[in-house]
Amino acid sequence: MDALSPLDRLGAELRRRRMDAGLTQDRLAVLAGYPKGRTIISKCERGRELPSERFIERIDAVLEADGAIIKLYRQAEAARLRHAADDLAPPEDTEVPQSGLATVPRLDRTPDLQALSGECAPAAKEDTADRRQLLQGGLTASLGGMSAASFESLTEAGDSLGLLGVRPGCRIDAEIVDILAGRVHALRLADDVLAGGDLIGPAFRELASAVQLCRESRYAQDVGQALLTQVGELAQIAGWIASDAGRHDQAEHAYTVGISAARQANDGPLVAHLMSSLAYQLANTGRRRESIDLAQAAIKDAGRKAPARTRALFFDRLAWTYTQASEPQPAIRALGAAHDALTDDRDDAPQWAYWVSSDELDVMDARVYTEMHRPLRAVPLLNDALGRYNSTHTREVALYRSWLAIALADANEPEQAAVEARRVLTLSAGVPSNRTADRSRVVLRRLHDFGGVPEVSELLEDYGHLLGGRRPNVNERGPTDARLMSD
Structure with missing residues (x-):
């Protein structure tokens, strides 16, 4: 051997x-x-x-x-x-309080990862370089103060622990944890403008180093708790990035690493953040009943005292799980609960909830209404949100326009839908994101119903090859179906 x-x-x-x-x-x-x-x-x-x-x-x-x-x-x-x-997994004979986590495998029983980075199709080097150049060329303000140096340090060669200024086995203090927290947030900000294919390697290298730091270093109890929190936060963004890159098994493994760390840190909102992130992925990959159970458990774990912005986020994700399961009424109630939660915002949210806002809740409302085939509600919300959205967030803009294209098609406006679809496909072309690729195909399949409209015909002539040369099945119009129209 x-x-x-x-x-x-x-x-x-x-x-x-x-x-x-x-x-x-x-x-x-x-x-x-x-x-x-x-x-x-x-x-x-x-x-x-x-x-x-x-x-x-x-x-x-x-x-x-x-x-x-x-x-x-x-x-x-x-x-x-x-x-x-x-090392973050509990001993085999330890009972883990799951609070609805029955759908998530124990960390020590999760499948081996097939790869930590790059098995998904990588971004073209020049394209990734262009987006990095954007970061260095004036996006610092829109990234909430993230410097080009902070971003570049995430992608430089070498040991991440060395960049933190520590060696395995040494004693660390709160200052080191603060530096790690800065790197975690830099990765979150990078995810705003780059896609999973760009970031999956750096994200999982950072996660592995953070877990190694937690395992091999010496520290006081309060420092250890703060370090576990950062491992949990890093696992969440790494999982989100892996999911965007289409590496769903890898993402699920990262989320379970994070759940274990966040539980040990006694950070209820972070546990809920990780659980609801995984629930969102399960909803999008066909595990709909599991996703609802997990999203509900996340809200329960967070508790009523969780910061308002975090509760709004968890209810929004619950709404999406109901939507994917074709349960419109619970979905609408969850959307309302999200808006109600945000009205109590006291600016006490953790840093990872920096992006949660009324605009983002409106976008989720519009997505849900689109999936329910209610274009009269969806289109105004999406147009309004896109009019204010940061154009440097290319992936999100492409995703939101994909729902607008579908809503316009449902409103029997195929010409406008074709215009939006072309924007989606143009934006998605240089973005190594599995999510934008999937949504592009959903839009093209939907517009096949209007193949006789010149604008649509031209679009399908230009981009029909993305469907693999086969005519779409009527049941492939998207993740939801006509059952949502019966509410």
Whole structure:
């Protein structure tokens, strides 16, 4: 049996290929575009450190390894997070208070991750670079103060723990946790303007490092609790990013890591945030009854004393789970509860709820009404929201316009629907998001009903290939059906 760890196998393969190419570690680092990267290569070859995926991709290209080094890297990264996550799992004989979590597998029983990053189709390098350039070129204000340096540090080669200024086994204090919190929020802000395919590698590298920090460092009890909270927050955004990249198993694993950490930190709203995030994914992937149960449990776990903005978010996600299950009346009641909760906002919400607002609730209202085929309610809400929405949030703009296109089609306005659909498809073309790709196909299938309209015919001629060359089934119009019209 092979006794080498995945990291050892990566190091051995890297060293073998480097030697076969006749390159020193210094020379390889220079050719890869990292003149100071010799130490990183040395540590990797000795099985001591895992570089970033970006660094490994360049090494693989320089050594003409045809993806062999990247494959070993992903196996090593998967093993690292899996090992780190197991440490957050309770002992086998410990009863975990689930409060509705029966639908979520125990952390120590979740399936192995197939990869931590990049198995989804990656973004074109020039396209990702363009969006990064936007960040560096004037989006700092719209990103709530996130600096280009903060963003770039998330994607640089090297060990995330090193960027925090700590070594495994050392004692850490509240200052280190604050630095980690800043990196977590930088990742959230990056997710506003970049998509899952751009961020999945950095997100899971950060998560693995945070869990390692939690497992191997020494700290006071209050620092440990704060650190667990950051692991939970990081797991949530990593799960959200993985879901956007179409890596649903990976996202579910991340969410369960976060739920375990947040429970240990006694952070009820964060537990609910993670549970409702997972419920949202379950609703979108066909596990509708489970999603409702989990979304309801999230509201119960959060409690009435949770900050108003967080309760509004949890009710909004509950509304979506009901919508996907074709239960319109409970969905509408949940929307009302979300708006009621927000009226009590006292500006005491955690940082992760920074984006929750009345505008965002209106967008969810419109999405629900669209799925219920009530265009007269949906269209004005979507037009109003899109008129005020930050245009740099390309993925969200594309998603919201996709619901507008569907609502216009339901209102028997195919010409306008075709205009919106073209905007959706243009925006989505450069965004490595599974969600926008799925919504683009939903819109195209819906517009097939109006194939005789010139604007629609031209659209289908230009983009029909995205449907794989087959005529859509009448039942593929979207995740909901005519049952929603019977309310």
